[in-house]
Amino acid sequence: MKSSSPSTGRSEQYLCNEPLAQFDYSDPMPKPLHRARVTAVFHDIPGVTSIDFAPGLAPRSHVDDHVKILLPPPGAPYRSPVPIPAPGSPAPLLRTYTRRRYDPATGAWGIDVLDLGHGGPGSAWAGSVRPGDEVTVRGPGGHWQMPEHPGTVWMVGDAVAMPAISNALEALPAGSRAVVLLEGGGRSYPLPERPEARIVDIPVTSGGSALVDAVRRLRTPDQPWWAFAHGQAEMIRPLRRHLRIERGLARERLLLSAYWIAGRDAEGWRVMKPEFNRAMEAESGD
Numbered sequence: 001m002k003s004s005s006p007s008t009g010r011s012e013q014y015l016c017n018e019p020l021a022q023f024d025y026s027d028p029m030p031k032p033l034h035r036a037r038v039t040a041v042f043h044d045i046p047g048v049t050s051i052d053f054a055p056g057l058a059p060r061s062h063v064d065d066h067v068k069i070l071l072p073p074p075g076a077p078y079r080s081p082v083p084i085p086a087p088g089s090p091a092p093l094l095r096t097y098t099r100r101r102y103d104p105a106t107g108a109w110g111i112d113v114l115d116l117g118h119g120g121p122g123s124a125w126a127g128s129v130r131p132g133d134e135v136t137v138r139g140p141g142g143h144w145q146m147p148e149h150p151g152t153v154w155m156v157g158d159a160v161a162m163p164a165i166s167n168a169l170e171a172l173p174a175g176s177r178a179v180v181l182l183e184g185g186g187r188s189y190p191l192p193e194r195p196e197a198r199i200v201d202i203p204v205t206s207g208g209s210a211l212v213d214a215v216r217r218l219r220t221p222d223q224p225w226w227a228f229a230h231g232q233a234e235m236i237r238p239l240r241r242h243l244r245i246e247r248g249l250a251r252e253r254l255l256l257s258a259y260w261i262a263g264r265d266a267e268g269w270r271v272m273k274p275e276f277n278r279a280m281e282a283e284s285g286d
């Protein structure tokens with residue numbers, strides 16, 4: 001049930017690229033920050049907090065379009081919406097979420113935050129955010145656009161990839177096919193209904209091993225195919241090895257993103273991720 005929507009006013013872009021240099025962002029391309037107003041918070045999907053925002057960000061132009069929500073670290077001398085921190089003050093925490101909803105007519109957008117049940121800062125924010133709150137948002141960013149005629153797309157992910165996979169299903173052109181392998185797919189996340197998609201629920205296993213095994217068992221399509229895979233790092237690396245080396249899938253037909261790693265929070269993972277990606281890609285000489 002939607003709660004009240006007190007404001008749909010345009011969110012304000014209030015920082016330029018330049019001050020971002022003082023933060024330890026792994027992204028080499030600084031992106032603008034925006035102040036974004038929450039218009040609605042709802043819980044229509046079990047285990048998910050859906051959060052809608054007023055217009056003001058660039059249009060959603062990629063299947064994997066995402067934003068980073070800036071949150072004050074514990075003890076920070078500033079609060080949300082995070083301002084440009086004074087030199088020497090602690091950098092904000094960044095939590096990344098897929099823009100699941102985007103209304104091209106108004107520019108309003110929304111995210112779905114999975115309840116991970118561990119009280120991390122992103123989960124805690126989603127648990128307490130209210131309509132009318134303002135947050136600082138970095139982005140949007142994104143890397144992949146659906147090809148015009150992809151043939152078959154394998155969409156593979158764990159629970160937090162469900163918003164991105166839903167966007168991919170929506171973007172799937174008529175006449176193309178999708179094979180969707182979802183860890184914990186038995187959850188009630190409402191995937192867009194596409195008759196061309198075969199959805200396979202995979203049990204949750206440590207390191208996503210059942211998901212990787214399920215991909216190994218798929219028959220390589222006769223027609224051109226692509227792979228779109230998101231989730232924990234321990235599952236993404238063997239997946240890439242399998243798809244790229246054992247199946248020989250061309251690099252440009254593979255969009256993988258290691259969203260998180262067990263035992264590290266998003267800050268810890270952000271520090272490790274560039275080297276992780278380098279080592280993973282080096283396995284296939286990329």
Ligand SMILES: Cc1cc2nc3c(=O)[nH]c(=O)nc-3n(C[C@H](O)[C@H](O)[C@H](O)COP(=O)(O)OP(=O)(O)OC[C@H]3O[C@@H](n4cnc5c(N)ncnc54)[C@H](O)[C@@H]3O)c2cc1C
Nearest residue numbers: 096097098113114120121122123160260262263264265266
């Ligand atoms: C491009 C991108 C898009 C994303 N889109 C979404 C989205 O649409 N919705 C969504 O809910 N999440 C999404 N995520 C994942 C989300 O950013 C992370 O799960 C985030 O770390 C959660 O923040 P937190 O503060 O709750 O936990 P953190 O403080 O980052 O981590 C606390 C603890 O929880 C563990 N942890 C972190 N993430 C997970 C997880 N997914 N499952 C189990 N344990 C975890 C960590 O290893 C750590 O031990 C996306 C990530 C990326 C990179």
